Amino acid sequence: xxxxxxxxxxxxxxxxxxxxxxxxxxxxxxxxxxxxxxxxxxxxxxxxxxxxxxxxxxxxxxxxxxxxxxxxxxxxxxxxxxxxxxxxxxxxxxxxxxxxxxxxxxxxxxxxxxxxxxxxxxxxxxxxxxxxxxxxxxxxxxxxxxxxxxxxxxxxxxxxxxxxxxxxxxxxxxxxxxxxxxxxxxxxxxxxxxxxxxxxxxxxxxxxxxxxxxxxxxxxxxxxxxxxxxxxxxxxxxxxxxxxxxxxxxxxxxxxxxxxxxxxxxxxxxxxxxxxxxxxxxxxxxxxxxxxxxxxxxxxxxxxxxxxxxxxxxxxxxxxxxxx
Amino acid sequence: xxxxxxxxxxxxxxxxxxxxxxxxxxxxxxxxxxxxxxxxxxxxxxxxxxxxxxxxxxxxxxxxxxxxxxxxxxxxxxxxxxxxxxxxxxxxxxxxxxxxxxxxxxxxxxxxxxxxxxxxxxxxxxxxxxxxxxxxxxxxxxxxxxxxxxxxxxxxxxxxxxxxxxxxxxxxxxxxxxxxxxxxxxxxxxxxx
Numbered sequence: 001x002x003x004x005x006x007x008x009x010x011x012x013x014x015x016x017x018x019x020x021x022x023x024x025x026x027x028x029x030x031x032x033x034x035x036x037x038x039x040x041x042x043x044x045x046x047x048x049x050x051x052x053x054x055x056x057x058x059x060x061x062x063x064x065x066x067x068x069x070x071x072x073x074x075x076x077x078x079x080x081x082x083x084x085x086x087x088x089x090x091x092x093x094x095x096x097x098x099x100x101x102x103x104x105x106x107x108x109x110x111x112x113x114x115x116x117x118x119x120x121x122x123x124x125x126x127x128x129x130x131x132x133x134x135x136x137x138x139x140x141x142x143x144x145x146x147x148x149x150x151x152x153x154x155x156x157x158x159x160x161x162x163x164x165x166x167x168x169x170x171x172x173x174x175x176x177x178x179x180x181x182x183x184x185x186x187x188x189x190x191x192x193x194x195x196x197x198x199x200x201x202x203x204x205x206x207x208x209x210x211x212x213x214x215x216x217x218x219x220x221x222x223x224x225x226x227x228x229x230x231x232x233x234x235x236x237x238x239x240x241x242x243x244x245x246x247x248x249x250x251x252x253x254x255x256x257x258x259x260x261x262x263x264x265x266x267x268x269x270x271x272x273x274x275x276x277x278x279x280x281x282x283x284x285x286x287x288x289x290x291x292x293x294x295x296x297x298x299x300x301x302x303x304x305x306x307x308x309x310x311x312x313x314x315x316x317x318x319x320x321x322x323x324x
Numbered sequence: 325x326x327x328x329x330x331x332x333x334x335x336x337x338x339x340x341x342x343x344x345x346x347x348x349x350x351x352x353x354x355x356x357x358x359x360x361x362x363x364x365x366x367x368x369x370x371x372x373x374x375x376x377x378x379x380x381x382x383x384x385x386x387x388x389x390x391x392x393x394x395x396x397x398x399x400x401x402x403x404x405x406x407x408x409x410x411x412x413x414x415x416x417x418x419x420x421x422x423x424x425x426x427x428x429x430x431x432x433x434x435x436x437x438x439x440x441x442x443x444x445x446x447x448x449x450x451x452x453x454x455x456x457x458x459x460x461x462x463x464x465x466x467x468x469x470x471x472x473x474x475x476x477x478x479x480x481x482x483x484x485x486x487x488x489x490x491x492x493x494x495x496x497x498x499x500x501x502x503x504x505x506x507x508x509x510x511x512x513x514x515x516x517x
Binding site for chain 1: 364
């Protein structure tokens, strides 16, 4: 079944390069599920190896799991607040004001209308006074969702273009992307803590020779994972983030059925060179287009593409054009 | 051995329950989103005459349009009361057919076009027709999900067992002019300014 689907999909890709919006949404869901599964498997392996290494170090089995549990709890507490209060925190950082139906007529009504089509309650709407065009969505579930747009976005885009952008944000809300990213962040944080603790342990003193070779292998593996797995986990986390962007693009077209609106909007936003003053590193991943963009060489670009929260705009536009 | 059988039975039961619940909850959501169309039509019927009233001073010589708007509004009110989706859609179409002539009247009159009141009215007109379009879209989307699930295996077993029928969604004739391309439409349109 799976192989059949895969074969059909690749056939389609090679034969026509055209894809309708239903297929685009389904393909994104599949790829997203795959990459999340990869992440879960990786986390499980890393936790297993690190827990075994801790167990060898501390000399008894449950010791390793104790460390894992402690790391999970600490990472969970650290991320819980930013997840549960995601709407309020981001708004207070970004200095946003609530949108007004009269003053921000287009933004307000476009969001209202697309929320009907998406089948979610109208999110709370905010405006950031900044001439750099950008927008983001956050909130732990559709009932606590917030969509925020800059005045630059509202002024520079036509109604159709704005519809594309807002539909992208509402797709993030409908896909529970804030929740997903928070869960992933808890896992990444847990692995980072475990790795950090493992590297900080006192390596000289209290080691005995019980276990012999196997114990040594596990300790070396543990050391390897302690160094590498936080980076790998982060790379997969960012890959998930980029995949969710593609998914929200496809979802946007599913709502508006007008890829050209989002395409034009992305072109306008990415052509704008003004930096967004309200954005910082903590909120960058939320925006429709990465608010920090620089032009660099090819090689650097590939390396940095691994560490980007957003896929390149040109790639997004290319994929959207296949849906026209 | 018996434990395995019990686990399988429990999983199967959970799947049956969740599939059944999918069908009943989709049906409820589809019904709610049909009501949303009625709600939007009613909003439109209340809103437009009031807005137009405020621009009446500018549009003295377009009396015919106002009469058409009033009768379209009445048709919507009675259709919403009857609760029939098809009637609501027809009444909505009637109102929509009045709007272009109204727009033409506005476009023909530069003084009118420049006025802020009329600009506001045109914004509201676009918004209200968007609202109707999007409330129809969710009926289409939800019905498509329901109907696809209804015929896909293995959920089709549950649909058959409990007799979940195919839902029409937005009733559109499957044959007719809208799926045919006429001679005139095959020529690229020429725009004269």
